[in-house]
Amino acid sequence: MHLPDLEIAKKREKKENKYIELKEKYPKVFTGKKYFLRTYGCQMNVHDSEAISNYLEVLGFKKTDEIEQADIIVLNTCAIRENAKDKVTGFLGKCHYLKKNHPNVKIVIAGCMSEQPDVIKEIMNKHKYIDIVIGTHNLHELPKLLIESFDKQTIEVYSESDEVIEGIKYKRDSKITAWVNIMYGCDKFCTYCIVPYTRGRERSRKLESIIKEVEDLKNKGYKEVTLLGQNVNAYGKDIGESFSHLLECVAKTNIERIRFVTSHPWNFTDEMIDVISKYKNIMPYIHLPLQSGSNNILKRMNRRYTKEEYFELFKKMKEKIPNVSITTDIIVGFPGESEDDFNETLDMVKKCEFDGAYTFIYSPREGTPAAKMEDNTPMKVKEERLYKLNELVNYYSNLSNNKLLNKVVEVLILDKSEKDKDKLYGYTDTMKLVNVKGDKNIIGKIVKVKITEAKSFSLDGEYVKEEIAN
Numbered sequence: 224m225h226l227p228d229l230e231i232a233k234k235r236e237k238k239e240n241k242y243i244e245l246k247e248k249y250p251k252v253f254t255g256k257k258y259f260l261r262t263y264g265c266q267m268n269v270h271d272s273e274a275i276s277n278y279l280e281v282l283g284f285k286k287t288d289e290i291e292q293a294d295i296i297v298l299n300t301c302a303i304r305e306n307a308k309d310k311v312t313g314f315l316g317k318c319h320y321l322k323k324n325h326p327n328v329k330i331v332i333a334g335c336m337s338e339q340p341d342v343i344k345e346i347m348n349k350h351k352y353i354d355i356v357i358g359t360h361n362l363h364e365l366p367k368l369l370i371e372s373f374d375k376q377t378i379e380v381y382s383e384s385d386e387v388i389e390g391i392k393y394k395r396d397s398k399i400t401a402w403v404n405i406m407y408g409c410d411k412f413c414t415y416c417i418v419p420y421t422r423g424r425e426r427s428r429k430l431e432s433i434i435k436e437v438e439d440l441k442n443k444g445y446k447e448v449t450l451l452g453q454n455v456n457a458y459g460k461d462i463g464e465s466f467s468h469l470l471e472c473v474a475k476t477n478i479e480r481i482r483f484v485t486s487h488p489w490n491f492t493d494e495m496i497d498v499i500s501k502y503k504n505i506m507p508y509i510h511l512p513l514q515s516g517s518n519n520i521l522k523r524m525n526r527r528y529t530k531e532e533y534f535e536l537f538k539k540m541k542e543k544i545p546n547v548s549i550t551t552d553i554i555v556g557f558p559g560e561s562e563d564d565f566n567e568t569l570d571m572v573k574k575c576e577f578d579g580a581y582t583f584i585y586s587p588r589e590g591t592p593a594a595k596m597e598d599n600t601p602m603k604v605k606e607e608r609l610y611k612l613n614e615l616v617n618y619y620s621n622l623s624n625n626k627l628l629n630k631v632v633e634v635l636i637l638d639k640s641e642k643d644k645d646k647l648y649g650y651t652d653t654m655k656l657v658n659v660k661g662d663k664n665i666i667g668k669i670v671k672v673k674i675t676e677a678k679s680f681s682l683d684g685e686y687v688k689e690e691i692a693n
């Protein structure tokens with residue numbers, strides 16, 4: 224089979240408001256057909272999947288959770304670590320089997336892996352039955368590609384994009400909480416990270432259209448928005464705006480709860496801290512990735528801060544934002560990380576007593592500077608470091624959860640618990656997961672809950688009363 228060349232379309236000039244009303248442009252050509260969508264990776268991808276669902280449903284597709292019944296299978300992929308790629312390739316094996324039995328089923332690869340030309344070439348060579356590969360920058364072209372490519376294999380991946388597409392429509396998974404993209408891409412080029420290559424340069428959305436989106440969500444009854452960006456607090460640099468101003472404007476919409484992820488310590492300003500502490504509807508929760516507690520490693524990672532600077536910022540947040548909870552990301556086994564470097568990371572965890580942390584073993588990503596660095600630490604040692612780190616991290620998250628025991632906290636109830644049918648679940652303002660005994664008519668409300676048990680990763684509680692604000 225002929226493999227199409229990887230056409231790199233360089234669309235550099237800024238085009239805004241490019242989004243076309245799909246309903247007008249495309250009829251419901253796929254009415255009666257079903258789609259299966261699998262999402263890997265971060266919140267960006269989860270939110271992009273809500274856009275994919277909307278594109279497909281506008282064309283007439285209906286969602287199915289039974290892969291065997293699907294006429295189109297979309298994999299929204301992640302590339303952050305090797306195991307993310309492994310999960311996708313594992314799943315593709317299953318698709319191969321399906322395609323043998325149903326040759327008409329369409330297989331679409333979207334997401335960050337699509338933006339890695341070498342990986343895609345390798346995958347396309349191995350899995351020649353893939354129908355469409357679409358990049359993160361041109362997701363909005365999916366309907367067009369689907370219609371046009373029904374009898375051919377298509378790869379449509381922009382390698383770079385300066386575009387900021389406004390007015391994207393989403394089929395949101397929840398009617399209570401919503402993701403709101405405020406910016407795209409990342410320019411930081413941490414030496415280990417693939418994201419700047421798969422998501423392009425930092426581009427901010429217009430402040431007015433973000434505010435309008437939040438107001439619309441509020442009018443529809445949404446209780447919480449999470450402002451999304453790989454570096455959410457770098458918002459506005461390219462358009463003469465600032466994250467602190469945006470946050471303040473979002474707070475003034477009076478939507479009940481506002482969150483934001485992910486913040487880069489280097490971009491965090493005093494103004495941002497002031498705004499967070501000033502408005503009650505900005506939640507006292509900050510995800511602030513540390514990555515390493517060694518200045519030597521931070522430098523090699525190109526993180527742009529020292530451990531001292533990180534701790535200064537951390538302290539300021541704790542002092543100025545009442546009751547703030549701070550979580551982090553940490554990588555162990557970065558090339559050249561010595562036992563002393565690792566111990567410095569443990570020391571930082573002890574000093575900061577994080578409310579929680581996502582921890583990872585360094586995974587080399589082809590094409591990034593770190594992948595070329597010498598790395599003499601055996602995997603077994605890296606695994607031991609991860610284990611040790613996790614023990615410490617869990618100790619502190621347990622400690623912080625225990626502080627809430629017998630206290631009454633405000634929880635936004637999201638749904639029935641999947642694990643325990645008699646319980647509901649929701650999150651505190653500080654982003655702690657609580658399983659709550661209570662009637663299901665409190666779903667979608669912010670209620671008072673008394674904490675009865677604290678575990679490492681969640682809390683148990685009992686419904687006390689509905690908040691007056693509701």
Ligand code: SAH
Binds near residue numbers: 304417
């Ligand atoms: N933009 C965010 C993080 C996005 S990726 C930030 O800079 O803080 C989420 C996390 O994945 C990172 O914080 C990092 O801890 C981890 N990560 C990224 N690349 C990795 C790699 N090559 N190996 C292991 N972990 C990685």
Ligand code: SF4
Binds near residue numbers: 411
């Ligand atoms: Fe990756 Fe660094 Fe950008 Fe975060 S800031 S997405 S870790 S390059």
Ligand code: F3S
Binds near residue numbers: 263267300303417421
């Ligand atoms: Fe993965 Fe892309 Fe997110 S690499 S973590 S899906 S930005």
